[in-house]
Amino acid sequence: MTQTERPGNQTDVQKAMKAFVSAVRKLGPVHYQSCVKCGLCGETCHIYLTDPTILNLPVYKAEQIMKIFRRYYTFLGRFLAPWVGAQSLTKDVLESLVETVYGRCTACGRCGLHCSIGFDVSSVIRTGRTMLAEIGKVPSSLQAVVNNQITTGNQMAIPRRELLDTVEWLCQDLRLEMNNDSVIIPVDEPGRRILYLINPREVKFFPLSLLAAAGIFHAAQESWTISSRFYDVTNYGLYSGDDTAAAAITRQVIDEARHLGVEEIVLSECGYGFRSFRWEGPNWLGRAYDISARSMLYLIWDYIDTGKIRIDPSRNPERITLHDPCNLVRWGGVSEPQRKILKRVCMDFQEMMPHGADNYCCGGGGGMLSMSEYGDRRILSGSLKAEQIRASGARIVAAPCHNCADQLLELNKKFKLGVEIQSVTEIVYNAMVLEMAEQSEISNSDADDSFNVTPSV
Amino acid sequence: MQIGDKEIQFDKDGFMKEPGIWSADVAQAIALEEGIEKMSEKHWAVVNYIRKYWEENDLAPPVRLLCTENKVSVREVYKLFTSGPARGACRIAGLPKPDGCV
Amino acid sequence: MTVQQIIVLTAAFWVTGSLSFLGIRSMRRQKSDVSTPEGRIWDGIAYAFTYSMLPGHKETVNRHLVKFILGVFLHIGVFWTIAKTAVYIVNPAYARWFPVISGCVVFPGILSASVLLVMRIITRAMRAISCLDDYAASIVTIIFIAAGFLYDLHVVNNTVFAGIVSGLAVYMPLGKLKHAVLFFLARADFGGRLGYRGTYRFPQIH
The missing domain is CATH 1.10.1060 (Fumarate Reductase Iron-sulfur Protein; Chain B, domain 2)
Structure with missing residues (x-):
C-alpha cells in the first residue's frame, strides 16, 4: 500500500x-x-x-x-x-x-x-x-482463553496434577455409584482404541458428565483413555477468528492422539469443539487427519443399538426436551444420534419448536459466554430459547454442548424455568442398567431380569 | 447494589467488579439473586472455602477440592447452587468470572 | 438483421460473457475442503434448491409473505422480459406476440417492483442497509420491464427498446444485479458445504 x-x-x-x-x-x-x-x-x-x-x-x-x-x-x-x-x-x-x-x-x-x-x-x-x-x-476476555489453550493445553489453565487428582477422585465416586471396584478411568494409556477428549469445564466445575462417560465406557467394556496433557476438545480460535492459533490448538491434540497410538478420537458433547476439531481442524492444518474423529453421541448410539449397554427408560420418567447446539447440528451435521438416543432412554421426549438445523442459538455461542462486556445482551438474546423451553413443558433439557449448557443454566435462573440442564451422556448414564452378573450377585439376577428393560433385544 | 454504606458494582455477568470489598452481607445479597433465601451452614462452608482459596491462589478452586475439603458430594453442590459452582458459588464468593466455558 | 437487433445481440453477449467471467472468478477458492465428508455435496445442493426454498420451510418467506410475493411477481416480470428480448433478437415483430398475456404478467411485475422500491425508501432499516446501487438496480429493473410492456403497446419503438435493454445489460454485471448468476453459485456453494457435512440430506424434510 x-x-x-x-x-x-x-x-x-x-x-x-x-x-x-x-x-x-x-x-x-x-x-x-x-x-x-x-x-x-x-x-x-x-x-x-x-x-x-x-x-x-x-x-x-x-x-x-x-x-x-x-x-x-x-x-x-x-x-x-x-x-x-x-x-x-x-x-x-x-x-x-x-x-x-x-x-x-x-x-x-x-x-x-x-x-x-x-x-x-x-x-x-x-x-x-x-x-x-x-x-x-480480540476482546481480552476471549483472547485470555485462547492464550490459556496455547500455553497450558487447556482453556482453563488447569495444571496436570489437578487433572490427575480429579480423575482419581471421580473414579472413587464412580466405583461407589456403580458398586464395582474394578472401574478405572484410564489416563495416558498408550495403544487404546479410543482417545476421549473433554471440555476442561468437566474437570474444573461440572465433572458429572465425565463421570457418566467413564461409567458408560466401562459398561460397554470399551478400550479408551484420556490424555493428561492435551485433552481439551474445545478451540477458542474458532471464536476469536484467529486461524493460526486455531491450527496450533488442533495440532497439539492430533499429535497427542498419534503419540498415544489410538484408532479413533471421540469428542465429548461440545458443539464448537466438535465443529472445530471435526470440520475446521483439517482445513486449518491443510490436510485430512490420519485418525478418524466423531462425536460421543454416535458412539453412545452404537452402544445402545448393538446392546453393549442396557437401558431402562423408566429411570428417566420426566419429560425431556433437546437443545440443538448450532455448531453441532447446523455446522456439524450431527442431529440424528441424539434424537435416537433420547427416544430410547427416556419415557417422554418432546422436541422444541423449531428444532434441528432450524434451532435458535441459545445466545451463549460465538464466545459470548466468556465476554462479560456483552453479558446483558447474551441473556436477552437467550429469552427466545427460554420461551422454547417453557413451551416444551419439559423438566430436563438435554444440552449436547457444554457451552450451551452454561448459558441454559443462566437462562434457567434468569427466566425461572425450573428445569434441569443435563448432557445426553448424563441422561444415558442415568438410564443405564448395570450388568449384575459381572459382580457375581447371582441371587439377585432373577429379580434383575424381570426388572430390566432391554429394548435392543 | 447498595449494601450498608457501600455501593457494590457488578459486571454485565453479575460478577463483582471489585472483589476486594466483598463481605458476608454482599454474599447473602447475591445469594438471594441465586434463589437462596437464607444461606445455610453448608452454603457458607463452600463459599468461605472458595473465598479463601481464591485469596491464596488467585484462582477459583476446582470442584474436587470444593467437595473433598467440605465433605459434600458433587451432586450436593449442584443442589446447593443451582447455577453450578462457577456462576453460582464463585459469584456469591465475590470472585471475578473464571475464564472459558462457564 | 437490423442495427437494433445487432446492438441487443451484442449486449446479450456482454451479459453472458461478463457474468460467466464474474461467476468463475467468484468461485475461486484457495483449497477445497480436506475434512472427511459425512454426506454428499450434491445432496446439499439439491436440498438447497428445493426443500430449503419451500415457503413452509424458509422463514424469510413465511414471515414476510407480502414482500415475498411481490418479489416473485417482480422476478416473473423480469424473466418474461428477458425471454421477450431473446425473441426480439430473432425477430423484433415476434416479440410483440401474446400482448394480453404479456400485460397480465408484466403489469404486476412493474407494480411489485415499484412497491418494493418505495418500501426500500420509506423503511428506516432498509435505508440503513441500502446504497445508491440498490435503488438504481430497482429503478433499472422497473424501466426494463416497463420497456417491454410499452413495446408491446407500441408506445416505445424498436430503437428505444433496444437502447434501454442494452443500457441495462451494460450495468448488470457492475452492481447488485449480478446476483442473477451469483444467486445460483452462492446457494450451491453453501448448500454443498452443508451437504458435505451431513446437515442437508436429500430427500428429507426436517
Whole structure:
C-alpha cells in the first residue's frame, strides 16, 4: 500500500487487509457479493428478534464486511465507491467492527440457512473476527482463553496434577455409584482404541458428565483413555477468528492422539469443539487427519443399538426436551444420534419448536459466554430459547454442548424455568442398567431380569 | 447494589467488579439473586472455602477440592447452587468470572 | 438483421460473457475442503434448491409473505422480459406476440417492483442497509420491464427498446444485479458445504 512498506513493519490496517484477502480466498468471494439487501433476514436472528435495532440486523452486520470487499474487489467499488457504498479499510473502521462482529453475532449461521439468496452470512461476519484477531483487537476476555489453550493445553489453565487428582477422585465416586471396584478411568494409556477428549469445564466445575462417560465406557467394556496433557476438545480460535492459533490448538491434540497410538478420537458433547476439531481442524492444518474423529453421541448410539449397554427408560420418567447446539447440528451435521438416543432412554421426549438445523442459538455461542462486556445482551438474546423451553413443558433439557449448557443454566435462573440442564451422556448414564452378573450377585439376577428393560433385544 | 454504606458494582455477568470489598452481607445479597433465601451452614462452608482459596491462589478452586475439603458430594453442590459452582458459588464468593466455558 | 437487433445481440453477449467471467472468478477458492465428508455435496445442493426454498420451510418467506410475493411477481416480470428480448433478437415483430398475456404478467411485475422500491425508501432499516446501487438496480429493473410492456403497446419503438435493454445489460454485471448468476453459485456453494457435512440430506424434510 504505502511505498515504505517493509515486511515485519506493517501497520495494523495492512495486516488486517492481508487477513481479509486470505479469508476471502478461503470462504470464496461469491459469498461477499451475492447479497441483494432484501432485508428479510432480521427475523431469523435471535439477537435481532429480542432487540430489533438496525445494528442487530444480520444484513447490516454482514454489510460492514461486504462494504470493504466491494472497495477492493469490484470495479464500481474501486472507481465510484459512494455509488455502491464501498468503504476503505481504516483504523476507525476496524475499531467499529469489534462490537458488531463479537458483540452482536454468535456466528450461529441461522440467517444463512434462511437467506433469500442462500449465501453464508455468518461466515462473512466472521471475516471481521479474522481481521481483528490479526491485529490483536480480540476482546481480552476471549483472547485470555485462547492464550490459556496455547500455553497450558487447556482453556482453563488447569495444571496436570489437578487433572490427575480429579480423575482419581471421580473414579472413587464412580466405583461407589456403580458398586464395582474394578472401574478405572484410564489416563495416558498408550495403544487404546479410543482417545476421549473433554471440555476442561468437566474437570474444573461440572465433572458429572465425565463421570457418566467413564461409567458408560466401562459398561460397554470399551478400550479408551484420556490424555493428561492435551485433552481439551474445545478451540477458542474458532471464536476469536484467529486461524493460526486455531491450527496450533488442533495440532497439539492430533499429535497427542498419534503419540498415544489410538484408532479413533471421540469428542465429548461440545458443539464448537466438535465443529472445530471435526470440520475446521483439517482445513486449518491443510490436510485430512490420519485418525478418524466423531462425536460421543454416535458412539453412545452404537452402544445402545448393538446392546453393549442396557437401558431402562423408566429411570428417566420426566419429560425431556433437546437443545440443538448450532455448531453441532447446523455446522456439524450431527442431529440424528441424539434424537435416537433420547427416544430410547427416556419415557417422554418432546422436541422444541423449531428444532434441528432450524434451532435458535441459545445466545451463549460465538464466545459470548466468556465476554462479560456483552453479558446483558447474551441473556436477552437467550429469552427466545427460554420461551422454547417453557413451551416444551419439559423438566430436563438435554444440552449436547457444554457451552450451551452454561448459558441454559443462566437462562434457567434468569427466566425461572425450573428445569434441569443435563448432557445426553448424563441422561444415558442415568438410564443405564448395570450388568449384575459381572459382580457375581447371582441371587439377585432373577429379580434383575424381570426388572430390566432391554429394548435392543 | 447498595449494601450498608457501600455501593457494590457488578459486571454485565453479575460478577463483582471489585472483589476486594466483598463481605458476608454482599454474599447473602447475591445469594438471594441465586434463589437462596437464607444461606445455610453448608452454603457458607463452600463459599468461605472458595473465598479463601481464591485469596491464596488467585484462582477459583476446582470442584474436587470444593467437595473433598467440605465433605459434600458433587451432586450436593449442584443442589446447593443451582447455577453450578462457577456462576453460582464463585459469584456469591465475590470472585471475578473464571475464564472459558462457564 | 437490423442495427437494433445487432446492438441487443451484442449486449446479450456482454451479459453472458461478463457474468460467466464474474461467476468463475467468484468461485475461486484457495483449497477445497480436506475434512472427511459425512454426506454428499450434491445432496446439499439439491436440498438447497428445493426443500430449503419451500415457503413452509424458509422463514424469510413465511414471515414476510407480502414482500415475498411481490418479489416473485417482480422476478416473473423480469424473466418474461428477458425471454421477450431473446425473441426480439430473432425477430423484433415476434416479440410483440401474446400482448394480453404479456400485460397480465408484466403489469404486476412493474407494480411489485415499484412497491418494493418505495418500501426500500420509506423503511428506516432498509435505508440503513441500502446504497445508491440498490435503488438504481430497482429503478433499472422497473424501466426494463416497463420497456417491454410499452413495446408491446407500441408506445416505445424498436430503437428505444433496444437502447434501454442494452443500457441495462451494460450495468448488470457492475452492481447488485449480478446476483442473477451469483444467486445460483452462492446457494450451491453453501448448500454443498452443508451437504458435505451431513446437515442437508436429500430427500428429507426436517
